Amino acid sequence: MTEQSTSAVSINGVTKRFGDVVAVDNVNLEIADGEFFAMLGPSGCGKTTTLRMIAGLEFPTEGSLQIFGEEVGTLPPNKRPVNTVFQNYALFPHMNILDNVSFGLRMKGVDKKTASAQANEMIDLVRLGGMEKRRPNQLSGGQQQRVALARALVNKPKVLLLDEPLGALDLKLRQDMQTELKSLQRELGVSFVFVTHDQEEALTMSDRIAVMHDGQLLQVGNPEQLYSQPVNRFVADFIGQTNLIDATVADDEMIVLANGTKVRAPNPHPPGTKVAMSLRPESIMIGDREAVPSESQSTSLSGVISSVVYLGHSVVYTVNVDWMPLEVRVPAVAGVSRYEAGAEIAIWWDRLSDWIVPDEGYRG
């Protein structure tokens, strides 16, 4: 973990209760300087509350919250060196773009001329030059989004907070903005803390991701870690698509699937523990039953195909093994014939591609 003094945001044992509801439950988190950090989870998981606590729009019930080593837990939002891009932008409808962008500087006491000059510079940076005199409602969604960014960034915040900033945009615009945000962040070198419920967005943009659920921080890591080594059922299921197969631990080398198949899977759990094996659809291979490779490198199951969906770049088979359906995704290769529903086939996977997660809690 990064050292205290270099963390842009450092959250220690922070809990937020609204009445009886625990919105954020004892969260510990370090966000490094210059990092693109995403907080990911379904709605109501506490990610937005955490962001609002960093902004000062909510105060923690308890715990320490530091920005570049300075405690800010009880400071009001106007005394914190961070700025926020709000979900629906929250642009001031009665002010033009220039006044919106220079608002923060003016409130800090910067004189009008300097504030306007800096605001104009920032408006140019987000490619809205010439729009200074317009009102927010005269701009498109994407343009409003950029005004919101400029309005926050012009204050040179030490950390920029973004609350689902792309949620209101349509798909195409959203993808463009993703790239734009990412390059803007690299250019400025400021930490971006980004709240989203869209796992794909988080995976594409972030250096690191924190997955939250029911107010708890489940896992923090880079996209690859989260995808390949989820800490529990919920993370495995939430990040990408996966097959979760119930199993029981036999010993520290072996687990037993529901149908009795023994799978070699090193794990730290005591024998008898209920676990789930996460198996990504693309790491499963499919073929004729005779084609199954030798036992030493992989595990295999036999099954019947119940449905075939052609997706252009890939084909998704639903395969019924004895006790449950599994999804299998294979690249669609032109000229290679596909299996049809009803075909009796075998599936197998490489020993390194399964991943054992504890079964406790979170059933997706």
Next chain:
Amino acid sequence: MTAVAPDEQSLVATPEFERSNERNKRRSGLLMALPAYVYLVLFFALPLIIVVVYSFATRTRSGGTALSGWNLDSYQKLGEPIVRDILFRSLLLALITTFICLVIAYPFSYYLSTRSPMVRNIMLVFVMIPFWSNFLVRNYAWRVLLGNNGPITRLTEGVGWEESSILFTPTAVVLGLVYGFLPFMILPMYAALERMDWSLIEASRDLGATGVQTFRNITLPLSRPGVIAGSILVFIPSLGAYVTPQILGGAKTTLLGSYIVTQFLTARNWPVGASVSTVLMVVMLGATLMYFRSGGKTL
């Protein structure tokens, strides 16, 4: 985790801080509400209580009110034939007024809500104008129209309809009430219809319902909050109407409102006036509660 430096200690959030912050927020809310709050308690809630108290008091022989010897005499007076007649007449006229408003306003609001937004806004403004403009004058206009030399009378007499003037009859009162309170019916009704999801109508038709079936099963239930709100907004002021019966009604159309005023300004029987007012208030509160119970949010 590092220990927090002592001078920063005060900046660490604690449950105590959160509580005091919440308390401060509540306090500033209360502080802001306080002037209006105190004003309304003093000049509205307290007067309201005084009326209820007076309704149990006794009229002295000199026409004053003795605030002692509490009794139900003034309520018993409500059972006397004269007062009972007035009660029933008021109730009847208020119900008729409400019903007529309903019948006129529903198709009108329906029509309004099916116009394009621009037309709708213009039409709405022309409903808002009578809604807010001077009530007394609007009633007076009918007095002129229905009067002895008024155009309507001349018109009916011209057709050979002698002695047909409705001025100073219950009919004139109902006419004045409908004229006065129709916008109160239209506006909430329109609001309900406008909020309605019109694709539901199309869905219903698509599923094979006839126009009448669709109206009965979809449109009517969905516009019910508006119908109830409008009915209450017309019924309550009609029941307590004073200006309209004074201007358009005759001696035989004394209604609750006029009766109350008489008790205070001429008969000087304040306890009876207070008890009738209390009854009126209870009816009003009951109707309002009924409306909120039935799922209405704002009036």
Next chain:
Amino acid sequence: MSTTKQLRGGAKWALSVNAVLVYVFFYAPIALLVMYSFSNDNLVGRWGGFTLDWYRAFGENQEVQNALSVSLKVALFSTLISVILGTTAALALERYRFRGNRFFDALLYLPVIIPDVTMAVMMLLFFTQLFNFLDAVFGIRFAKGLATVTLSHIAFSISFVSIVVRARLAGMNETLEEAARDLYASRWKAFRYVTLPLITPGVVGGALLALTISLDDVVITQFVAGPGSTTLPVYVFGLIRRGVSPLINAVSVVMLAASILLVLLSLLAQRARGGTTA
């Protein structure tokens, strides 16, 4: 929204006719009243050629002028106070939770729905009781007059102002205030530069409504007015009860014109641009 609502021709026609009739019903009596106010005939409701005599009489009638000046004084003062009280009440209810806020909310609604007559009785008994009390305890004698009328008008105007301002606040996203705070504005500055400019149309609209209602009230005023504090509507009401006259026509039309003007201004203010949604 499409305007074709799959109505048969007949039903559509009936609806249109009904709508036209409703507007005729609303406006024909007003139009006729306006017309007769210019009629040169001593009998009300008969056309006797154009004249401005009745308006001249209106301008020369001292009693009418006195009543008008009382009306204006009461309306302006009660509006000023009720705008301040109603706006702070709206802000408190829309932006804060506090002890007793639900009771306050209900209390704020009641003056709107309570019948005039009931409110009039309430105010009469209250002031009578209050004056008796002050006389008995402090030996100070008060009488009904401008003050009692104004105090009563404020009591119902607060509610109308607060309803209009609340509607404005409810349509205004609270994150706008948060955004201002996030951009280094203190609580006061966030209010001054964001909240206040955005609710101003509501405040103006509410003020105009308060003026309208105060200028229109008859019943409550009649109960709490004393000698010398007769407002124009009360004076006119008294005249009407004695019978119609061309002078009343003229006064009525002036009152009506004033109230329509105020309503239109109020609607215009409430529709003014700026921040219904973020």
